[in-house]
Amino acid sequence: MADVRSSFSAPRVRSSVSAPRVRSAVITGASRGLGLASAARLYRDGWHVVAAMRSVDSGMKALRELTGAREGDPRLIGTPLDLTDAASVTAAAKTITEAVGAPYALVHNAGISAAGMVEETPADLWERMFATSIFGPVLLTKELLPSMRAAGTGRIVLVSSQGGVRGMPATAPYSAVKGALERWGESMAGEVAPFGIGVTVVVTGTYDTEIITDAGTTDCRDLDGPYARHHRTMDKRGRAAMRMAARSPDKFAAGLAKALESSKPFVKTAIGPDARMLLIANRVLPSAGLHQMTRLMLGIPRFGALRGQGRSDG
Template sequence: MTEQKTSPEQTSTEQQEDMTGKKVWFITGAGRGMGTDIAQAALAAGHAVVATGRDPEKVTQAIGENKDLLAVKLDVTDPSDAEAAVRAAVARFGRIDVLVNNAGNFYAGFFEEITPEDFRAQIETTMFGPMNVTRAALPVLRTQRSGLVVTISSTAGIAGGEFLSAYAASKFGVEGWAESLAPEIAPFGIRTMLVEPGFFRTELLTPESTSYAESTIEDYAERTEQTVTAWKGMNGLQGGDPAKLAHALIRLAELEQPPLRFAAGADAVETFEQRATALQDQADAHRELSSNLAHNDA
C-alpha cells in the first residue's frame, strides 16, 4: 500500500501520476454494495479512484485491478484513518476532485428497544463518519479552490418512519450538516451534493450491514416480527439498480452546478413530493396562530 506519511504540502510531482483529463474520486465504503458500483463507474469513465474500506484487499477484489485504482484502509469512525487516507490519495494522485461519503450501516428497531450503545454506533458511522472524512479532505479542496463533496444520505433523511429512529436520526443530521456546509465552502469553489436513494438492490439489508434490535418489549413484539420478516424478504428484490445510480452520479459530478439534493429513484421522488406537501399542509394548518406570536411592540 502507498506510504501514508506524505502530507499534501510535501507531495512532489514525481510521486504523482499523469492526471491529464482525469478527476480523482475518493470513495468510502467501496469494498461492497453501492461503493463498489460507484468506483467501477468512475474508473470506466476514465477517472482515477481512491477506494477505501476497512480491508483494502477486499476493496481491490470487489472492484478489480486497475492502474488508476488505489485501495486504502479507512474506518470512517476514526479521524486519524481519514487523515491518513487523504494523505495517501494526494501522494498518489496529487489531488481529490470528488469525495463520496458512502460508507454506512443500519441499526433497525423500535426506539425503546435499540440500546443506547447501538444508537450511538449508528450516529458514529453514518453521521460522524462523513464528517470525519470531509474534515480531513477539506484542506486539500480549499487549497485547490475546487471539488465536490457527495454524501449518500437516504429518503430516511427526508421522512422518518417507525423502526428507523436511529438510522433516520443519523440521516437527518447529515442533511442538516451538508446543507449548512454548502454555503460555508462555496466561496472556495467547493460544491456539495446530497443523494437520497430510495430502495436499491444493495447490501444494506444483508446481515453484514443491518443489525436488528432484540425484541424485549411485548407491546412491540408483533410489529417487530412483521417488519423484520418483510425487510428480510425484500433483500435482493429492491427495485433500484445501484449501477445505474453510480452512472447517474458520474453525470451529475460533471455539472458546473450539481444539485444540492438528488432524489435517487422514482420512490425517492415520491417521498420528496409527499414531504413537500406535508410541510405545506402543516404550515397552513395553524397559519393564523403561528403568524401572531410576535411581541406587541408597535
C-alpha cells in the first residue's frame, strides 16, 4: 500500500520574512586615502567589503587597524589589483566573483596624481594615468557586469574630482582622465539602467590624503623652465588653498555611503563644500568666465604677458 502520509500532512508555511542579504562592495585603491576610509566605513556599516589594491599586505593591515576586523573575517577581503595589468584585473575579477558573486557596488576610486604643464609631462605618464583610471576600470567593469546584470541590481560609482569638471592648469593629464571618467559614466548609465544597475559620478572636494602632498604626486615641473613664473605663484596659492579646504577622508567616506543608497539610474553629486561650489559655478558661469576666474585665483599671467620670454635657445 502506498504511503499516504505525505498526502495528508500539514502544508508547510513559508516565512514572509527572509534573512536580509548582506550587500557587497568592491573598492579599488583601498590601501590608503579615500579608498581606505571608504572601505572601513562600509565595513563598519555592515557591508561585505572587497578591498582591491596593489599592496594587499600593508593595505589589509591598515584596514584591520581601522575597523578592528580580525584576520580571516569573511566580510573583509583583500585582493591584489594592478589596473595597468590586464591579467591582474582579470584575476581580481575572478576573486571578487568567487567571494561575493555579483557585487552590489563597484567603486572605482583608484587613481594617481601628477603636477606639470603639458610640455613638461612625458607621454608615458599620460599612458599610465589613463591605464589606471580608464582602461583598467573599464576592463574590471566589463568582467563584473554579466553577474551584476544577472542579479538585476547594483551601483557603479566613479570617483571624479574638481579637475574632471574644469580642466586645471599644471594638472592636464589628471584633468583629462577625470573628464574622460565622467563621460564614460554618463554613457554607461544609459546602457545598464534597463538592467537595474545605476551609475554615480562622485566629484570630490579637497581631502587630507597623500594624493595632495608631494609624496603622493608625480612631480614633472621644471621650476627653472619657461613656466617657472606660473609654478612659483600656483604652488604658493595652491598649498594655501589646500590647507584651508582639506577635510578628513572620513567625511568623504560618509558621503560615499550616502551616495550608495541612491536608486536613480544616473547621479552626479559632489562630496565636499568646495566641490559643490564648483558644480554650481560650472552651471551658472560661461566657460570663458570660469577660465578667467581660474587664472586670477592661481595668479597666472594675463594673455600675452610672456610673449618673447619663452623662446628656446635651440
